[in-house]
Amino acid sequence: xxxxxxxxxxxxxxxxxxxxxxxxxxxxxxxxxxxxxxxxxxxxxxxxxxxxxxxxxxxxxxxxxxxxxxxxxxxxxxxxxxxxxxxxxxxxxxxxxxxxxxxxxxxxxxxxxxxxxxxxxxxxxxxxxxxxxxxxxxxxxxxxxxxxxxxxxxxxxxxxxxxxxxxxxxxxxxxxxxxxxxxxxxxxxxxxxxxxxxxxxxxxxxxxxxxxxxxxxxxxxxxxxxxxxx
Amino acid sequence: xxxxxxxxxxxxxxxxxxxxxxxxxxxxxxxxxxxxxxxxxxxxxxxxxxxxxxxxxxxxxxxxxxxxxxxxxxxxxxxxxxxxxxxxxxxxxxxxxxxxxxxxxxxxxxxxxxxxxxxxxxxxxxxxxxxxxxxxxxxxxxxxxxxxxxxxxxxxxxxxxxxxxxxxxxxxxxxxxxxxxxxxxxxxxxxxxxxxxxxxxxxxxxxxxxxxxxxxxxxxxxxxxxxxxx
Numbered sequence: 001x002x003x004x005x006x007x008x009x010x011x012x013x014x015x016x017x018x019x020x021x022x023x024x025x026x027x028x029x030x031x032x033x034x035x036x037x038x039x040x041x042x043x044x045x046x047x048x049x050x051x052x053x054x055x056x057x058x059x060x061x062x063x064x065x066x067x068x069x070x071x072x073x074x075x076x077x078x079x080x081x082x083x084x085x086x087x088x089x090x091x092x093x094x095x096x097x098x099x100x101x102x103x104x105x106x107x108x109x110x111x112x113x114x115x116x117x118x119x120x121x122x123x124x125x126x127x128x129x130x131x132x133x134x135x136x137x138x139x140x141x142x143x144x145x146x147x148x149x150x151x152x153x154x155x156x157x158x159x160x161x162x163x164x165x166x167x168x169x170x171x172x173x174x175x176x177x178x179x180x181x182x183x184x185x186x187x188x189x190x191x192x193x194x195x196x197x198x199x200x201x202x203x204x205x206x207x208x209x210x211x212x213x214x215x216x217x218x219x220x221x222x223x224x225x226x227x228x229x230x
Numbered sequence: 231x232x233x234x235x236x237x238x239x240x241x242x243x244x245x246x247x248x249x250x251x252x253x254x255x256x257x258x259x260x261x262x263x264x265x266x267x268x269x270x271x272x273x274x275x276x277x278x279x280x281x282x283x284x285x286x287x288x289x290x291x292x293x294x295x296x297x298x299x300x301x302x303x304x305x306x307x308x309x310x311x312x313x314x315x316x317x318x319x320x321x322x323x324x325x326x327x328x329x330x331x332x333x334x335x336x337x338x339x340x341x342x343x344x345x346x347x348x349x350x351x352x353x354x355x356x357x358x359x360x361x362x363x364x365x366x367x368x369x370x371x372x373x374x375x376x377x378x379x380x381x382x383x384x385x386x387x388x389x390x391x392x393x394x395x396x397x398x399x400x401x402x403x404x405x406x407x408x409x410x411x412x413x414x415x416x417x418x419x420x421x422x423x424x425x426x427x428x429x430x431x432x433x434x435x436x437x438x439x440x441x442x443x444x445x446x447x448x449x450x451x452x453x454x455x456x457x458x459x460x
Contacts, residue, residue: 064294069338096337099377103333107326108299131377139373146366147329 002028005116005161006105009033009059011046012188013208014164017176018120019054021163024179030112031059032105036094037067042196046187053182062104066094098131102140102160109158110148118161124168137162169211177217184220197224232258235346235391236335239263239289241276242418243438244394247406248350249284251393254409260342261289262335266324267297272426276417283412292334296324328361332370332390339388340378348391354398367392399441407447414450427452 005027009015022029033047044061051059098121105117121132130136137160145157164172176183188208189198198205200223212219235257239245252259261281263274274291281289328351335347351362360366367390375387394402406413418438419428428435430453442449 060298062295062298064334065292066337068290068292069334069341094337095340095379096333096377099333099336099373100330103326103329104294104299106329107296107324110325111299130379133376136373136376139369139376143329143366143369143373146363146369147326147361149325149360 002026003116004028004030004057004109004112004114005118006030006032006109006112006114007056007118008101008105008120009047009051010120011043011048011050011186012120012204013176013181013183013186013211014120014122014172014188015047016050016181016183016186017172017179018118018161018163019050019056020176020179020181022116022118022161023054027116027118029054029056029118030108030114031056032101032108033059033061034101034104035061035063036097036100037065042192042194043187046185046196049185050181053180053185060108064100064104066100069095096131098129098136099140102144106144106147106158110150115150115156116159116161118163120164121162122164122169122172123166132165134162134165137165168214169207170214173211173215173217177215184222188221193224195222197222199224232256233346234258234260234287234339234342234344235348236260236262236339236342236344237286237348238331238335238350239277239281240350241273241278241280241416242350242434243406243411243413243416243441244350244352244402244418245277246280246411246413246416247402247409248348248391248393249280249286250406250409250411252346252348252391253284257346257348259284259286259348260338260344261286262331262338263289263291264331264334265291265293266327266330267295272422272424273417276415276426279415280411283410283415290338294330294334296330299325326361328359328366329370332374336374336377336388340380345380345386346389346391348393350394351392352394352399352402353396362395364392364395367395398444399437400444403441403445403447407445414452418451423454425452427454429454 005022007019007022007029009019009031019029031051033044035044109117123132141160187196188204190202190204191199198221209219235252237249237252237259239249239261249259263277265274339347353362371388371390417426418434420432420434421429428451439449
């Protein structure tokens with residue numbers, strides 16, 4: 001029997017590959033996107049295309065107005081997205097974002113009777129984000145067992161799958177390519193334009209471009225005109 | 231020096247008392263309400279009144295459309311709120327609700343540089359809800375230290391204060407009364423009318439009414455006309 005799984009889907013390259021992996025492992029995916037006041041809607045549109053490509057059972061978007069809280073260049077328009085590598089945790093870090101995403105996924109999983117959650121976090125290239133580390137994922141699994149009806153009533157706990165956590169960007173791209181991810185559909189840029197074209201200059205663009213180069217796969221990303229050629 | 235704290239404020243009796251306790255312990259409170267598709271807005275209006283009474287530094291409401299996910303009588307209008315005590319975990323349980331609330335509070339705390347979060351959960355009267363137990367709170371504190379910039383950069387972790395967790399409803403009411411909570415301002419009912427008047431029949435109304443009786447304090451709750459007299 002196929003098992004249901006909730007897959008967090010941002011519309012970027014990592015979460016698209018994560019969805020492809022969940023499918024390849026035989027899960028019935030329920031895709032969850034979170035509209036949390038990102039700077040652009042192109043990412044969420046991309047999530048819709050990817051969800052369709054992988055024929056998910058359902059794709060839901062939950063809106064959360066994190067801009068009320070601020071503190072990140074991704075939700076606060078007064079902060080600039082850096083266009084050069086930064087030292088330490090970057091300003092694009094959204095406070096407690098993955099805790100929030102996993103809490104939302106956990107709620108939906110509980111409603112669906114699913115015990116599996118997939119999240120495309122990655123500890124290698126994004127080592128600056130604290131909530132992308134394996135110990136964070138393990139702590140969330142422990143919390144999930146205590147937080148839920150399922151946990152109290154006994155039976156199986158929740159498993160948080162983070163299949164990309166120890167892969168490099170190039171390895172993620174190779175894996176995604178094998179599984180048929182249409183990378184041209186995905187948007188990773190922190191400041192994509194309304195058509196989903198990437199700036200080519202932010203951290204996320206840089207990591208993505210270097211990843212394609214290292215993987216030896218042609219980069220299908222659509223860049224804005226101002227962007228430097230890879 | 232006064233310390234900032236994020237206080238989760240629903241507009242009910244418990245969270246109002248929790249805010250009063252945070253104030254009495256010398257914290258500068260930042261009140262956080264979550265509009266998650268509750269059946270009525272009266273609760274959020276009550277939160278606004280209570281925040282004013284206790285002169286919070288700021289009161290923010292974050293909207294999250296949990297109705298997209300469903301699974302609870304509090305967010306899904308197709309499910310009826312039970313009007314008799316139920317066995318096991320009631321249908322008013324909102325999947326992963328406190329995980330979500332604490333994730334949002336954690337994000338704001340991190341932005342504010344606060345290390346203290348207050349939540350009015352209670353393990354005695356609401357023992358049916360898994361995410362109201364002390365072990366859940368402890369697991370969240372562990373997660374918070376791993377989830378955040380503050381946790382990575384060293385220094386103090388986050389403390390989740392749940393001052394009501396082992397009190398009975400009567401004890402909460404006595405404590406709130408000592409600290410000047412205007413209970414008439416608060417709304418606990420799962421199906422209050424637009425004026426904030428309580429149904430008098432749901433679980434939450436029953437616990438509240440019994441609490442006032444046990445505390446020997448006159449119940450100032452405004453009931454709808456249909457409701458039985460206490």
